[in-house]
Amino acid sequence: MMQKKICMLGGFAVGKTSLVRRFVSNMFSDHYQTTIGVTVEKKNVTVDNRDVMLMLWDLYGDDEFQRVRDSYLRGSSGYILVMDGTRKVTLDTALALQQTAARTVGAVPFVSIINKADVRSEWEITECAIEQLRERGWPVLFGSAKLGQGVEELFVTLATRMGNPSPRSTDRS
Amino acid sequence: MKSRQHDFGPSDDSLFNDVLSSLDIAVFERENPGEFRLRGLPPDWWSVCFGPADCTLLDLGRCSPFLQDYLAGAHPVWESTPGTIEKSGAWAESDRQGGTMTLEATVLSIGSRRLLLIERLGLRFEQMRDIVQRARERTLAEDIAVKSHRKTETRLMGQLEASKRTKDDALLLLQHLKLAALVLDEHGHITFVSDSGLEMLGLAAENVVGRQWEQALPLQKQDRLMIREMLGLSSHGGKIGPFHIEGPSPCWIEMELHRDPRHPGRRIVVLNDRTELHALRRALNEQASFHDLMGKSPAMLRIYQLVQDIAQVDTTVLIEGETGTGKELIARAIHSTSGRRNKPFIAANCAGLTDSLLTSQLFGHKRGAFTGAVNDQQGLFEAAEGGTLFLDEIGDIPSQVQTALLRVLQEKEITKLGEAKPRKVEVRVLAATHHNLSEDVVRGSFRADLLYRIRIARVQLPPLRERRKDIPLLAYSFLDQICTATGKTIKLLNPDTLRLLMSHPWPGNVRELKSAIEFSVISCKGKEVLPTDLPPEITGSSVVSSPSVWISITDQDAKSRLLAALSDAKGNRTEAARRLGVSRATFYRRLVELNIHPTR
Numbered sequence: 001m002m003q004k005k006i007c008m009l010g011g012f013a014v015g016k017t018s019l020v021r022r023f024v025s026n027m028f029s030d031h032y033q034t035t036i037g038v039t040v041e042k043k044n045v046t047v048d049n050r051d052v053m054l055m056l057w058d059l060y061g062d063d064e065f066q067r068v069r070d071s072y073l074r075g076s077s078g079y080i081l082v083m084d085g086t087r088k089v090t091l092d093t094a095l096a097l098q099q100t101a102a103r104t105v106g107a108v109p110f111v112s113i114i115n116k117a118d119v120r121s122e123w124e125i126t127e128c129a130i131e132q133l134r135e136r137g138w139p140v141l142f143g144s145a146k147l148g149q150g151v152e153e154l155f156v157t158l159a160t161r162m163g164n165p166s167p168r169s170t171d172r173s
Numbered sequence: 174m175k176s177r178q179h180d181f182g183p184s185d186d187s188l189f190n191d192v193l194s195s196l197d198i199a200v201f202e203r204e205n206p207g208e209f210r211l212r213g214l215p216p217d218w219w220s221v222c223f224g225p226a227d228c229t230l231l232d233l234g235r236c237s238p239f240l241q242d243y244l245a246g247a248h249p250v251w252e253s254t255p256g257t258i259e260k261s262g263a264w265a266e267s268d269r270q271g272g273t274m275t276l277e278a279t280v281l282s283i284g285s286r287r288l289l290l291i292e293r294l295g296l297r298f299e300q301m302r303d304i305v306q307r308a309r310e311r312t313l314a315e316d317i318a319v320k321s322h323r324k325t326e327t328r329l330m331g332q333l334e335a336s337k338r339t340k341d342d343a344l345l346l347l348q349h350l351k352l353a354a355l356v357l358d359e360h361g362h363i364t365f366v367s368d369s370g371l372e373m374l375g376l377a378a379e380n381v382v383g384r385q386w387e388q389a390l391p392l393q394k395q396d397r398l399m400i401r402e403m404l405g406l407s408s409h410g411g412k413i414g415p416f417h418i419e420g421p422s423p424c425w426i427e428m429e430l431h432r433d434p435r436h437p438g439r440r441i442v443v444l445n446d447r448t449e450l451h452a453l454r455r456a457l458n459e460q461a462s463f464h465d466l467m468g469k470s471p472a473m474l475r476i477y478q479l480v481q482d483i484a485q486v487d488t489t490v491l492i493e494g495e496t497g498t499g500k501e502l503i504a505r506a507i508h509s510t511s512g513r514r515n516k517p518f519i520a521a522n523c524a525g526l527t528d529s530l531l532t533s534q535l536f537g538h539k540r541g542a543f544t545g546a547v548n549d550q551q552g553l554f555e556a557a558e559g560g561t562l563f564l565d566e567i568g569d570i571p572s573q574v575q576t577a578l579l580r581v582l583q584e585k586e587i588t589k590l591g592e593a594k595p596r597k598v599e600v601r602v603l604a605a606t607h608h609n610l611s612e613d614v615v616r617g618s619f620r621a622d623l624l625y626r627i628r629i630a631r632v633q634l635p636p637l638r639e640r641r642k643d644i645p646l647l648a649y650s651f652l653d654q655i656c657t658a659t660g661k662t663i664k665l666l667n668p669d670t671l672r673l674l675m676s677h678p679w680p681g682n683v684r685e686l687k688s689a690i691e692f693s694v695i696s697c698k699g700k701e702v703l704p705t706d707l708p709p710e711i712t713g714s715s716v717v718s719s720p721s722v723w724i725s726i727t728d729q730d731a732k733s734r735l736l737a738a739l740s741d742a743k744g745n746r747t748e749a750a751r752r753l754g755v756s757r758a759t760f761y762r763r764l765v766e767l768n769i770h771p772t773r
Contacts, residue, residue, distance in 0.1 A: 005242060012309050032313070034306045036298070037263025037275060040238040055238055063312075065305050069262045075242055087316060122320075 001044070003053045004162050005075050006155075009068065009101060010082035011093035012061025015115040018145035019082060020058045023155050028146055035060045038072055045156065047163045054159060062093055073104040078162045080154065081112040081138075085123035091133075098138075109161035111139045113154050118144040189213075197295075201233065203251065203287040207244070209233050218293045222268045222276070233289070239264040243278060244289070250280040251287040263294055344368075352443065353426075359438030361385050361404070370444055375420045391419040403430055404440060415447040425451040464506040466499055467650050467683075468643035472635045476503070479632055484510035489582060489627045491567075492605040494634030496759045497682030500605035503632055504563040513601060516560030519553050523564055525761035528571035533590055536577065542591025554587050557600045566758045567627065568608030568619060569765075579623045602627065607759070637679040637686060644674050647683060651690040652702070661694055665701040673704055677711050681754040688754045732767045735760070739769075 008016040017035050021027050024041045041056045057076070060066050073079070079101050081094040094112060101110065112133065114125060133140050139157065143150025193200045193213035201209035211229040219226060223236045234241035243261050250259045261278035268274050275298055279290040344367070347354065353370035355363050366374075366381050374381070374390065381389045387397055396416040403413050414427035425447045433439035462468075463477040483490055484507050492500045501520055508518045523531060529543065537552030553562055564570075570578070581587050582602060586595040604627045613619035637644065648666060656663050666674070670693070679685055693706040704712055734753065742748035750760035764770075 013313055032310065034302070034309050036302045036305065037265060038239070039265040042238060055242065063309070065308060071262060075245065
């Protein structure tokens, strides 16, 4: 079976672990437990009638305490940029991480997701900012790990993109 | 990556394995791609995490997805300079007991040997994890707090904005409604005044806002005192005024005082422009009075008009009416309205005088004309030259004087006593009587030709009982006059008091009413005249008869009453008449009728 390494990237507490846990085991916890290092989870999916094992590398959140190591990114077939809609600063972190990932693993497919759609009224990330991301060529999805909204779609979208190399999402900025 | 220059020989293997076994680290040496040989004994945690190491040659990629990826292909460290070391970074691995272990791999090569060390991150790592956890939680909490503050700020800004809008709307509404209002704080400072209020007061905002109302508002002293008193009351407010506002555009304003429901010490004052109303009221009052006459009943309005008409001509006038109806006031009004207003007005009471005395008074006398005539004496006709002579109680003049008077009226000349030559006089004669002169003519006590001469114009004053509507107006007018004179502050007549006044027959007419009000003001102890303050003859609680009854009682009683009044007034006939509630003319007439000759 084909294996694909996918890295979950984003600032701390954006919901990377929650998205993976919801996708892999359909579980969710409101309790925030920071990730140190990386946890690798596996999930089999079928993309275009082909079974693919996704190796989900749930990386720690990037902040002043922990910078993402290039070694974690090596060999990735794609990555997911996760943002917290209620914290505008996480969009800036995602932009920086995308630059790092592109530098380390090249122009592999990626998708972005703005998490915490269950509290949309509290979002700081504006429609205008989202539109600007899309103008950069970013696929932007909305989801809620808490409610399970958009989670499946997120991984399937990336897996599809990885299985179908063209067109790839790239940052056109 | 770090470089090391040391190398170990095969003879060190035993020591090397012992050292590695004593450390809590699993050490592997790469033999073939994907195959690693365990060096020394595995640490205790190895079997918990990956199961027992049955043999020393392991496929680590099968043990851990992380290692599978990390060790895939030829690791760069093993391909680079010998002695280079790289740490994989921490990763979490699920163990076989349902827990999680955090591990870290170190890749290095010593000489030609490619080594892999896997260690379990222990206490120091957990401490670091806790620190990071707490730091991130604090950051999140601060973020939430900042957002909460920002949200509060936004809400407050919104409320402030809404409040401003509400204030603007309220001001606009005030402006649109032209509502003149001001707000006073607990200390009497004006904190707000609407544009309409400024316009009404004729003041600029900078001269009003922030100042004491007593300093800012151009009020008269007594009005300030009244407003201060009202503001000091604990009641919820009310209307006061109107007050005269001085300044470039004087006006009359009425004030509505309200407590600010949010701050009990503050007052909202609504100003109502009553200038027009005041002018109308004044016009109405003017219509309700004419010179010193008071009343707005149809009968009195006709009298006012008649007086004005009569004043335009220069004829003799006969004024008829019961005692106390104001005959002399009518005479004065005719004089004041006529072209003679700047000339003398002389009033003479003809009652109770002998013919010689009356003749002397009217026409004057020369020195020595009669016993006691020690000097030349000017008569009243001469004194009234160019003006008006009012002859009250003309029905009581003796017949000889009637003849002389007729001559004066016909010839417009008088002859002084003791003088032979007549002299011209230019005097308008107004006469008054309570008699029915026509009946007197029939009885022969009054000359018909004189009657016709003096009755060219005729004013018949109605008794007060025939114009009861005027009683409240008259009563309040007298109350006001008397209070002003006495310094009392009685403002009201009790409804029962007013009812008694309305039902009384008033035989003494307006004079009796004035006397009754004066009596009640003296008796009154409060701010309102009560029925008990009225004279007993009005309340019906007295055995003392009213003047009308007094007329009909026996002469002896009447004589006693007159003498008592004279005694109380220390011989002053005017005062005695006032005390009895009759006119001076009536009093004189009664003295003659009852043959009383006061010593004074």
